[in-house]
Amino acid sequence: MTIGRHENITYAEFEHNLADLNEPVIVGVSLTASWPCTSEWRLANGPNLAALRRYGHHSVQVANCSVRQFNEFERSERKLDEILDIWEREEGQNGRLYVKDWHQALLLEQDGGRQDQIYTTPDIFKDDWMTHHALSLAPPDDYRFTYAGPPGTFTPVHRDVYGSYSWSSNIVGRKRWWLIPPEHTQLFRTRSSKDDLVFDVREVDEALWEDKVLVVEQHAGETIFVPSGWHHQVENMDFCISINQNFASSHIMPTIYHNLLHSLSRVEDAISDVKELLQEQALKNAEPSDAENTEETLSWEKEWFEQVQSLLEMDAGWGLRGFWSMVAYNLRNPPTNASLRPSDEYVFTNIRPLVEDFKQRREYVVLADLARIVDEVASIVGTRP
Numbered sequence: 451m452t453i454g455r456h457e458n459i460t461y462a463e464f465e466h467n468l469a470d471l472n473e474p475v476i477v478g479v480s481l482t483a484s485w486p487c488t489s490e491w492r493l494a495n496g497p498n499l500a501a502l503r504r505y506g507h508h509s510v511q512v513a514n515c516s517v518r519q520f521n522e523f524e525r526s527e528r529k530l531d532e533i534l535d536i537w538e539r540e541e542g543q544n545g546r547l548y549v550k551d552w553h554q555a556l557l558l559e560q561d562g563g564r565q566d567q568i569y570t571t572p573d574i575f576k577d578d579w580m581t582h583h584a585l586s587l588a589p590p591d592d593y594r595f596t597y598a599g600p601p602g603t604f605t606p607v608h609r610d611v612y613g614s615y616s617w618s619s620n621i622v623g624r625k626r627w628w629l630i631p632p633e634h635t636q637l638f639r640t641r642s643s644k645d646d647l648v649f650d651v652r653e654v655d656e657a658l659w660e661d662k663v664l665v666v667e668q669h670a671g672e673t674i675f676v677p678s679g680w681h682h683q684v685e686n687m688d689f690c691i692s693i694n695q696n697f698a699s700s701h702i703m704p705t706i707y708h709n710l711l712h713s714l715s716r717v718e719d720a721i722s723d724v725k726e727l728l729q730e731q732a733l734k735n736a737e738p739s740d741a742e743n744t745e746e747t748l749s750w751e752k753e754w755f756e757q758v759q760s761l762l763e764m765d766a767g768w769g770l771r772g773f774w775s776m777v778a779y780n781l782r783n784p785p786t787n788a789s790l791r792p793s794d795e796y797v798f799t800n801i802r803p804l805v806e807d808f809k810q811r812r813e814y815v816v817l818a819d820l821a822r823i824v825d826e827v828a829s830i831v832g833t834r835p
Contacts, residue, residue, distance in 0.1 A: 451664045453629070461790050464574040464675075468615075468701045469792070472677040474629050474664060477572075479671030482619050485569040487693065492670065497622045497689050499534055502598070506531030508557050513548040515603045521649060522606060523548070537600065548599030548686075555594045556585075565594070569693050572673070573790055575617050578697035582785035583776040591767075593696040604685035606649045607638060610676065611766050612709040614698040619673040623688035627674065629664035630681040637662065638681070645716075651683050678702045700797040703777065707804045710762075710773055717761045728754050751816045770813060774823045777801060781830045798831040805831065 456463075457478035467473060482488050490501045508530045517524035533549055555565040565571070571578075584591040601623075607630075610616045618625075628651045630638065637659050638647045648654060651663070667687070668674050676682055698706055718725070732750035762769035768776075781801070784791060791797075805828045808814055814821050 451661070453664055453666050459574060461574050465792065467675075467677075468699060472679070474666070474677055474680065475675040476666065476668065477574075477673045477675070479669075481572050481673050482569070482621065482671050485619075485621075485693075486566075487568045487621050487691075488671065491691050492622050497598070497691055499538060502530065502534060502691075505554060505557070506534060508552065508554065510549050510552040513550050513599075513603070514546055515548055515599075516546045518649065521608075521646070540600075546603070548597070548603035548605075550595070550597050550599075550605070552596040552598070553592060553594065554596040556590065556592045559590075569619070571695075572617075575695065575697060576786035577699040577791040578695070578785055579700070579703075579776055579780040580614065580696060580698050582783075583779045586779060586783075595694045595696075596691065597694055598689075598691045599686050600689050601686050604650075605683065607647045607651055607681055607683045609679065609681045610696050612706045612713070613678045613702065614696050614706060615678055615702065616676045616694065616696045617673060618668075618676070618684075618692050618694040620668050620670055620690060620692045622670055622692075623686060623690035624670065625668045625690055625692070626685045626687055627664070627666040627668060628683040629666060629676065630659075631662070631664075632679045632681075634659065634662040635681055647681060678705055700780075700792060700800050703800055704804060707773065707807075710770070713766065714758060714762060714769070717758050717765075721757065721761070724757060725754050748816055751812060755813055755817055770817075771820055771823070774808075774820060774827060777804075778823050778827050778830075781827060801827065801831045802834050806834075 453474050453476055455476045455478070458480055459475070459477055464475070467475060491498050506529065509527050510530050510533065512526050512528050512533060513523040514526070515523050519525070530549070530552070533547055536547060555568060558567065559565065581592045581594060584593065597618075607628075630651075635647070638651060638654055640646045640648055651659070666674070728750040759769040759771065763772065781797070805824060808824055809828075814824060
């Protein structure tokens with residue numbers, strides 16, 4: 451298998467991939483050549499760690515790649531200055547500590563700066579419903595991340611949240627990517643669970659997957675696009691610093707919606723005993739003549755749905771409210787101009803079936819605030835002809 455490589459790519463070409471192909475792509479160095487971070491962070495022989503000192507007061511997530519913890523490495527939150535000290539003492543060869551999910555752009559904006567002091571979002575990725583919505587929240591949030599770490603540090607096998615897309619621009623160093631097409635995911639499932647994957651692709655005999663998985667070397671300045679639903683693993687071959695973003699456009703709102711419902715079902719199954727307790731308590735307090743939508747019935751269901759949503763939000767950062775609020779916000783306020791996103795009718799056609807499906811669910815009946823958001827979406831996209 452080989453990955454498509456483009457020195458330049460227009461939005462029209464890229465949109466064809468989003469709508470029809472859903473395949474990985476690497477874009478050449480011209481995309482990042484003019485970014486301030488490209489000249490500031492890169493030296494001839496590696497990273498310019500001194501250039502990161504201006505962000506030393508930022509709190510960052512640090513993965514200790516010597517200690518595995520469930521399906522990730524052990525994480526801690528530390529000041530970037532502390533990590534830079536460790537790297538510099540080790541002359542950049544400390545192979546254990548990896549700065550991940552650093553909200554550098556957001557923290558810079560909170561300090562009064564701008565994202566474009568670091569980089570500019572490429573045109574092909576500007577139709578992003580996730581960060582566009584997250585930045586409108588109070589307090590603002592985002593899915594823009596900077597990663598930095600020595601050779602040998604890596605991110606285990608994973609899929610991006612709810613099957614969203616991601617892009618990653620390598621500013622310094624080289625990375626190795628293992629990209630697993632959705633139809634071959636089963637090759638990496640653990641024996642103990644139909645949903646869990648191995649921690650490291652190298653745990654599986656390479657003869658079983660070598661002609662089915664894309665193994666890609668990404669060079670400094672190159673940008674990789676990871677499609678929806680493709681599990682992947684990433685290893686730093688040199689000391690690497692990269693700009694990364696999870697994103698989603700209208701093309702994959704159906705995918706995200708159905709993945710969200712799948713996760714919701716798993717949460718419900720995991721705490722089904724709570725539902726039984728709530729039902730029993732409601733039956734004790736109910737009159738024999740109570741109908742399906744009486745106050746007592748709705749009360750226990752509301753408590754149940756709220757507990758499920760709370761667990762979903764803790765797991766992935768958002769649940770049903772987050773999804774529908776994101777959809778409503780982006781329909782009202784598109785993230786980019788019309789030339790860099792699909793037509794309104796394409797968007798509406800993708801969203802209408804989701805509205806119709808959700809209106810059949812009990813959450814729509816029980817959670818009034820959520821129903822109002824969905825009704826707003828319905829008023830924008832209309833009904834199917």
